[in-house]
Amino acid sequence: MQLKIVLAFALGGLSLVGCxxxxxxxxxxxxxxxxxxxxxxxxGQATVDRLNQDEVQAVCSLYKGEPPEAAREKIEKAQQxxxxxxxxxxxxxxxxxxxxxxQSGVGKQFTDDxxxxxxxxxxxCHQLAPxxxxxxxxxxxxxxxxxxxxxxxAIQKYAYGKIYxxxxxxxxSNMPRFGHxxxxxxxxxxxxxxxxxxxxxxxxx
Amino acid sequence: MADPMRIxxxxxxxxxxxxxxxxxxxxxxxxxxxxxxxVPAHFIQNVTVTHAGKTVxxxxxxxxxxxNPFMHFRFKGGKPGEKVTISWVDNKGxxxxxxxxxxxx
Amino acid sequence: xxFYRLLAPVLAAMLPCVSLAQQDTQKEIERYRQxxxxxxxxxxxxxxxxxxxxxxxxxxSASLESCDLGLGPxxxxxxxxxxxxxxxxxxxxxxxxxxxxxxMVTLQGFTPEEAKRNPFSGxxxxxxxxxxxxxxxRRSVMTDIVAWVxxxxxxxxxxxxxxxxxxxxxxxxxxxLFFYRAGPHDFxxxxxxxxxxxxxxxQTLPDLVHSAKDAQRAFGTWPGYxxxxxxxxxxxxxxxxxxxxxxxxxxxxxxxxSIALTMFLAKRAEGGSFDAPSLKx
Numbered sequence: 001m002q003l004k005i006v007l008a009f010a011l012g013g014l015s016l017v018g019c020x021x022x023x024x025x026x027x028x029x030x031x032x033x034x035x036x037x038x039x040x041x042x043x044g045q046a047t048v049d050r051l052n053q054d055e056v057q058a059v060c061s062l063y064k065g066e067p068p069e070a071a072r073e074k075i076e077k078a079q080q081x082x083x084x085x086x087x088x089x090x091x092x093x094x095x096x097x098x099x100x101x102x103q104s105g106v107g108k109q110f111t112d113d114x115x116x117x118x119x120x121x122x123x124x125c126h127q128l129a130p131x132x133x134x135x136x137x138x139x140x141x142x143x144x145x146x147x148x149x150x151x152x153x154a155i156q157k158y159a160y161g162k163i164y165x166x167x168x169x170x171x172x173s174n175m176p177r178f179g180h181x182x183x184x185x186x187x188x189x190x191x192x193x194x195x196x197x198x199x200x201x202x203x204x205x
Numbered sequence: 206m207a208d209p210m211r212i213x214x215x216x217x218x219x220x221x222x223x224x225x226x227x228x229x230x231x232x233x234x235x236x237x238x239x240x241x242x243x244v245p246a247h248f249i250q251n252v253t254v255t256h257a258g259k260t261v262x263x264x265x266x267x268x269x270x271x272x273n274p275f276m277h278f279r280f281k282g283g284k285p286g287e288k289v290t291i292s293w294v295d296n297k298g299x300x301x302x303x304x305x306x307x308x309x310x
Numbered sequence: 311x312x313f314y315r316l317l318a319p320v321l322a323a324m325l326p327c328v329s330l331a332q333q334d335t336q337k338e339i340e341r342y343r344q345x346x347x348x349x350x351x352x353x354x355x356x357x358x359x360x361x362x363x364x365x366x367x368x369x370x371s372a373s374l375e376s377c378d379l380g381l382g383p384x385x386x387x388x389x390x391x392x393x394x395x396x397x398x399x400x401x402x403x404x405x406x407x408x409x410x411x412x413x414m415v416t417l418q419g420f421t422p423e424e425a426k427r428n429p430f431s432g433x434x435x436x437x438x439x440x441x442x443x444x445x446x447x448r449r450s451v452m453t454d455i456v457a458w459v460x461x462x463x464x465x466x467x468x469x470x471x472x473x474x475x476x477x478x479x480x481x482x483x484x485x486x487l488f489f490y491r492a493g494p495h496d497f498x499x500x501x502x503x504x505x506x507x508x509x510x511x512x513q514t515l516p517d518l519v520h521s522a523k524d525a526q527r528a529f530g531t532w533p534g535y536x537x538x539x540x541x542x543x544x545x546x547x548x549x550x551x552x553x554x555x556x557x558x559x560x561x562x563x564x565x566x567x568s569i570a571l572t573m574f575l576a577k578r579a580e581g582g583s584f585d586a587p588s589l590k591x
Contacts, residue, residue, distance in 0.1 A: 023479040031570075032483045036490075039567030040553075043560040050493040050559055057491040064489045065500055108494045108557040124510050133335065136510045138502060167496075174502075176495040183494050211353050228354045230540075272540035273351035 044110035060172035067172050075171035083161045083168060084179065086186045091156040091193050098195030099202070101188050102128055108183060118183050120163075120192060125175070128195065129202035138174060146197035147204040159193045212305040214289050221283035221307055223254070225291055226275050233268040249274065249293045256282065256289050285309050339512065339591075352457060352535040352587035355431075355542040359458025362451055368418030377413035379406065379459065380471070390463035391584045394480065394573040395471035403480040405572045407456055407546045408564035429453065429563045430547050453533075456544050460533050460586045468529060468584050470576035477573065484574025487567055488518070497556040499571075513591070518578060526582025529575050534590040542587060545572055 023031070042048050056075055059067060067075065085091065100119075107118020122128060125138035149155050162169055164179030178184040184192075195201050208228035215222055227249065234246025246268065254262035261280040283289065285307050292302040363374045363386070379389035380397070394405040400412055407429070414425035431450035471477055491498040502510060504519040516524035533544040543551075549568050553561040561568055 023475055023482060028479060028482040028486065031479050032486045032490075035483055035487065035565070035567040035570055039562050039565030040559045041562055046493075046557065046559040048559045050557070053490075053492055057496060060496075061486075061489050061491050061498065065498075065504070109554055110560060111554065134511045136508070138505070138508050138510065138515075176497070181494040181496065208354055208358065211349075211357070224349055226349045226351060226353060228351075273354060275349045275351070277349075 045108065045112070045114040046110035056167050056172075056177075063172065065172045065174075072171040076168055079165050079168035079171075079177075079180070080161075082180045083164045084186065085157070085160065086190060091153075091160045091190055092151070092197065093187065093190030093192075093194045095191070095194040095198040095201035095203075097188075098191035098193070099129065101184070101191055102195060103132075117185075117188070120178060120184055120188070122192070130205070131202065142196060142203060144204055146199065146201065149197075151197040151199070156193055156197060159196050160189055163189050163192055207299060207301045210291060210293075210301065210303040212289070212291060212303060213308075214283075214305045215308045216283075216285060217279060220279040220281050221256070221289065222277075222279050223289060223291075223305075224275070224277050226273065227293060227301075228273060229293075229295065231268070231270055231272045231274060235268070247295060247297055249295045251294045252276070253292045254278075254280075254289065255292075256280065257287065261289075283307050335512065336514075339514075350535055350587065350589045351540075352461075352533070352542050352589070355454050355457035355535075356461045356587065357458075358449075359454040359456070359461075362455050363458060368414065368420045370417065370419035372417050372419070374410075374413050374417060374455070377410070377417060379409055386459055386462045388463055388466055390460045391466045391468050392471055394477070394569055394576060396474035396476050401476075402566075403474075403476050403569055403573060405545070405564070405569045406459055407452065407544060408569055410452060410455055410459070411564050425452075426563050430543070430550070431541050453542055453544060453547075456546075457533055457542050457587050460544075460584075463584050464586065466584050468526065468576060468579045468582045470573060470580065472577065480570045480573040481577050483567075484570035484572070487571050488574055493557040495557045497558075499552065499556075501556075518575065522578065522582075525575065525578040526580075529579030530582045530584045531586055531588035531590070533586050534588040536590050538591055543590075 036051050040048055040051060053061065056079065059071055059075060063071065102120055102122035104119020105121040105124055106112050106116065107121075112118075122142075123132060123135045125136040127135040127137075127141040127143050130143060145159075146155075158169075162175075163184070165177045166173040166175035167177055167180075176183060179186065179189055195203055198204070210228070211226040213224045229249055230247055231249065232244050232247040234243065236244045238244050248268055248270065249266050252262070252264040252266065253260055259282075261282075262278055264276075266274075287307050288304050289307060290302060290304040292300065294300045363377075366373050376383040378384075378397075378399075379386060380392050380395050381387075381389050390406050393409070394403050396403050397409070397412075404412065411422060411425040414420045415422055428450050429452040431453045472481065488499045488503075491501070500519060502508070502515050503517060505517055506520070508515045508517070516528035518525050518528065529545075532548050533542055535542045546563055546568055549571055550561045550563070553559075
């Protein structure tokens with residue numbers, strides 16, 4: 001503290017030229033933490049504990065979404081262990097329900113009814129069925145996903161796992177961890193897998 | 206009393222070109238509010254534009270006109286310095302009249 | 311799901327049926343925007359705002375005419391584009407809306423709660439069922455005034471102040487908040503606002519990380535009249551709405567986090583032209 005005051009006086013003369021003391025990293029950390037504490041309030045189902053970060057969120061924030069190789073590997077390995085496959089063993093659900101889940105963008109917002117099933121909001125970021133022109137480009141196109149890859153058990157496992165926890169495959173991915181974070185149920189994810197892989201699904205026509 | 210209309214009238218060749226922005230909710234009567242109650246219909250039904258005592262435009266509006274309606278039209282016979290008067294009446298009987306002086310070309 | 315008004319606003323022009331063929335999607339969106347440029351309902355808010363600035367209100371029955379927005383008491387022209395900035399009287403960095411709250415409290419005698427009440431306007435069906443900001447026929451004094459204050463900076467260059475240590479701190483905190491991932495969707499601002507030519511559904515997203523041009527265009531067009539909502543929306547509203555969709559708890563109006571983020575975004579947009587209040591889809 002003393003040193004800072006001395007420096008402040010020493011640099012005081014320079015302040016006229018617009019040169020000011022840079023806040024230290026820890027000061028910025030402190031300010032940010034304080035802001036998070038005081039600037040958000042709970043509402044509906046969105047409680048303030050949502051602001052507490054888990055390991056993945058903290059690391060990805062620190063590296064601004066582009067983690068170095070070592071951190072990347074660590075995240076992917078750890079996140080792989082979180083994937084829960086359906087107890088029934090079947091990963092392919094109903095593509096018609098999958099399309100509805102992909103179209104629906106509701107769920108988890110403080111304006112959403114917590115009693116209502118969440119959607120995946122897939123079209124917000126991806127192209128899927130070709131007749132749907134209103135699609136986003138934040139993620140790659142998933143058009144003909146199954147047609148190009150087949151629907152073997154391995155591909156089913158990959159698709160399911162990716163939707164359940166995208167971080168297991170691509171650290172700091174922009175895609176929500178739908179299964180791990182409890183946004184979608186296991187059953188809902190199987191419907192999305194069907195949307196992607198079922199040969200009858202419009203995605204593969 | 207409703208907000209004033211924002212009107213611009215200028216010469217475009219031999220015609221007067223008028224642009225008018227009206228402040229009105231134009232509620233269709235089909236929407237429901239947070240509690241589920243129907244938001245009552247409230248929309249402009251008649252618009253009249255006059256110049257030198259003559260009606261130059263008359264419109265009957267319904268619920269397909271959206272909120273804060275904007276209208277853009279031309280009419281013959283006006284000159285810079287003359288007044289154009291625009292009036293509207295809505296389904297609740299509320300009304301508004303504003304006028305503008307025609308500007309140059 | 312937000313309620314969109316799908317009604318044609320232009321009376322005189324007969325709008326042809328537009329077909330959204332895949333390759334013409336962007337072109338058609340631009341054409342729609344062109345058709346809307348004729349007149350901006352934001353003018354209605356600006357006119358009310360100017361009136362409210364001069365109206366005696368509150369327990370002290372005073373106007374806002376001696377409110378200091380950073381260029382001295384009562385100076386409104388050019389003030390918005392120099393915000394956020396540090397204010398000695400409150401010893402904090404403030405944006406336009408939080409500064410208006412300060413003036414409503416100190417000059418007009420409102421409590422901070424009263425000044426911050428109903429900051430966002432709304433009529434008819436609110437987007438949000440328990441939203442305190444919108445409601446049937448509810449006007450927002452704050453929205454009207456910020457619309458006018460912003461309009462008094464129209465055409466000027468975006469130039470947030472960055473000489474005071476607290477201004478730098480706000481910027482850096484804002485940057486951290488921008489990259490702060492949290493909530494059940496693991497979203498941060500960066501999740502959507504990074505990368506070239508990205509869009510959510512059909513809404514193009516400004517790349518606020520890599521593109522100064524995108525940042526300038528984005529920051530320079532808020533406040534804006536949202537045709538689909540029939541309301542004028544401010545920067546504070548934009549942040550509030552983003553966090554709602556990020557599945558975060560509710561961002562407090564005129565809070566420190568909102569100011570810090572605004573500072574970060576304003577700095578990224580520095581030098582750009584301020585073209586607000588604008589017209590938006």
